Amino acid sequence: MKISTKAVQAGLVTDKTTGAISTPIYQTATFRHPELGQSTGYDYSRTQNPTRKAVEDALASLEEGHAGFAFASGMAAITALLMLYRPGDHLIITEDCYGGTYRLLDKLFIQFGLSATFVDTSDIEEVRHALQPSTKAILLETPTNPLMKIADIKAITSLACKTTSPIHVIVDNTFLSPYLQRPLTLGADIVIHSGSKYLSGHNDVVCGLVTAKDPALCEKIGFIQNATGAILGPQDSWLLLRGLKTxxxxxxxxxxxxxxxxxxxxxxxxxxxxxxxxxxxxxxxxxxxxxxxxxxxxxxxxxxxxxxxxxxxxxxxxxxxxxxxxxxxxxxxxxxxxxxxxxxxxxxxxxxxxxxxxxxxxxxxxxxxxxxxxxxxxxx
Ligand SMILES: Cc1ncc(COP(=O)(O)O)c(C=O)c1O
The missing domain is CATH 3.90.1150.10 (Aspartate Aminotransferase, domain 1)
Structure with a gap:
């Protein structure tokens, strides 16, 4: 399917019982178990909820990821992602990134031992010079915010592949959306979004999304999402689904x-x-x-x-x-x-x-x- 069709298909007839065209808003905190030791696949809405799952699946389909994860905001999504790393780990980040991303690293994660070097990621040599033995991720915005500089995603992913220990390339794809750019197909490992922007598209919901290619990495992100709990609620998941269609x-x-x-x-x-x-x-x-x-x-x-x-x-x-x-x-x-x-x-x-x-x-x-x-x- 082409990307515009995939977008319209977001959440289409997920409720097979009634055939509802639009995914219902499953406004429930918890789910009844049929028998001891059995589950419908849904146990508690922090772990998973059908309305949220519809939007997570839609994002994975649009970005060509293995699985999607929906959060209460773009910053909640980035926070969850940073929990993949440990004290002593180093990240390289686009210097004119969204101010909230800068603040999160510079004021909060620094307290937990993460360090970051902010560079002009439109200059591959600057990225190369910033690499350290402890570098674990390169977080890119392209186009950047607000100076619209362009980073070469393929060149940066091939740089990251050549290092001795693996480095994740993470792209904040908020500015273009998967309709215009799909970083996972260019070699990136993880894509994040402030879904409050183009994905929802009507300035009426705050939300964040993450998707990744590798199933093992998706499992880790899913673990962090459930463990930390900043999930997107069913009403906002539905609003996001409706926005995605257009x-x-x-x-x-x-x-x-x-x-x-x-x-x-x-x-x-x-x-x-x-x-x-x-x-x-x-x-x-x-x-x-x-x-x-x-x-x-x-x-x-x-x-x-x-x-x-x-x-x-x-x-x-x-x-x-x-x-x-x-x-x-x-x-x-x-x-x-x-x-x-x-x-x-x-x-x-x-x-x-x-x-x-x-x-x-x-x-x-x-x-x-x-x-x-x-x-x-x-x-x-
Ligand atoms: C590029 C980019 N990434 C992340 C965020 C944070 O998203 P949110 O406001 O949904 O927390 C923003 C917010 O403006 C943004 O512009």
């Missing part, structure tokens, strides 16, 4: 709009830089085209005066000034004070996450309305 059609429209908005921004006199991998001058465009089937709906741009972001955020009417991304509604975010505030100011400045940078998650509105809204908001 994944293909939403992303196609978001991407078409994003390309038009990016091109328009490049012509605006107050805009000094536009970061979008679909623009011909984007340095990662060739790699993007070799590993993904599109460029996505996210872009960032730099304005020529630090007073402009506040004006734009105040004046937008079609776009909403809010953090998050990937929904049908267009959102505009100010990374330096919102999503990336936990990255130290000097690091932000070095990376280019400046007080003049704005990030757009382009929705499915009429693109003319989005552009007209930006035009009036940018007018000085």
């Amino acid at each position: 994944l293909a059609i939403r992303i196609r429209q978001q991407q078409e709009n994003a390309l038009a908005v990016a091109k328009w921004l490049t012509t605006h006199p107050s805009v000094t830089k536009v970061y979008y991998p679909g623009l011909t001058d984007h340095p990662g465009r060739a790699i993007q085209e070799s590993q993904a089937s599109g460029y996505g709906g996210m872009l960032s741009f730099v304005v020529d005066h630090p007073r402009l972001p506040a004006q734009v955020l105040r004046k937008v009417k079609v776009l909403q000034f809010a953090e998050s991304l990937g929904g049908v509604e267009s959102l505009i975010t100010f990374p330096s004070v919102q999503t990336h505030a936990d990255i130290p100011a000097d690091v932000r400045e070095r990376l280019g996450i400046s007080d003049c940078l704005l990030r757009l998650s382009v929705g499915i509105e009429d693109v003319e309305d989005i552009i007209a809204d930006l035009a009036q908001a940018l007018e000085q």
